[in-house]
Amino acid sequence: EIVLTQSPATLSLSPGERATLSCRASQSVSIYLAWYQQKPGQAPRLLMYDASNRATGIPARFSGSGSGTDFTLTISSLEPEDFAVYYCQHRSGWPLTFGGGTKVEIK
């Protein structure tokens, strides 16, 4: 099973700041990694897929990079609606797994 480790667990930032979230895989997943955003009481929302492709309707301030075992989700300038929990997920074989999440909170 591929383990995805997200860091940091919590990121405290102010609106307008840049957020950098990390997801590290226990073995290579090539580019087969997605990022989701989840707000309290809501279902997850797909942000990025295959490491660097934005899903439909996702603003350009979200970007993803990486391949192999190290991936990054960057939010260039935080908007108030971006404060949420972010999860990564791989699709490089079974079982699919998610990372433990990074909470982006208002400083």
Place this chain on the structure above:
Amino acid sequence: EVQLVESGGGLVKPGGSLRLSCAASGFTFSHYSMIWVRQAPGKGLEWVSSISSVYNYIHYADSVKGRFTISRDNAQNSLYLQLNSLSAEDTAVYYCARDLRPGHTSSWYGDSWGQGTLVTVSA
């Protein structure tokens, strides 16, 4: 508009069973692979099971293998998850999600999600 609506959750005793349903609308259901994901209270996301659009290829997480059964009825535009031999560790909100891509090249990413249905296992 793509819509996924889960139902069938509730309170069940340890060892009991439930059948979850996911009603799909706004897209050609038979063309998409589907995914179940769960989230225990206050915890992260856990993939549970997936079923492909073509040939009904099925996969399960080890934590539910042999106890849960995924199925689909394309004529009814519905996805199902039969939960048997439930334990407290199965307490979670269960989400169904549609695959990002139609056809046989499933992405196994969820691009549309339902609102979830809560399963509580308690005596």
